[in-house]
Amino acid sequence: MGGAVFKWVMQMHKDVPRAAKFYSDGLGFTINVCTPRWAELSSDSFKLALLHSSSDHVVQKQYSSLLSFTVTDINSTVMKLMELGAELDGPIKHEIHGKIAALRCLDGHMVGLHEPA
Secondary structure (H helix, E strand, C coil): CCCEEECCCEEHHHHHHHCCCCCCCHCEEEEEEEEEEEEEECCCEEEEEEEECCCCCCCCCCCCCCEEEEEECHHHHHHHHHHHEEECCCCEEEEECEEEEEEEEEHHEEEEEEEEE
């Protein structure tokens, strides 16, 4: 008997095509499906689902998802994401294991970046 199989992480967004473009252009996700109400994106074996919500409760400042990514150039990735609408949540930090940054993205979701030392 097998265990549960991970399917995707889902985020709620007011503008699904804009959110899909953000993850595609900013972080290199592949857009598998994109409609005004639903999108499914992938990066290797990870899947991200985006669902439309017209509710003002989509924007969450305290309890949102945090997606973490390893990148080769944190500075250029931060700049690209900011051009697409993200806001840096504090400075880029230089830790012993590398550089780290947190960004508040579309509809309040958080993205963490790590550039290994």
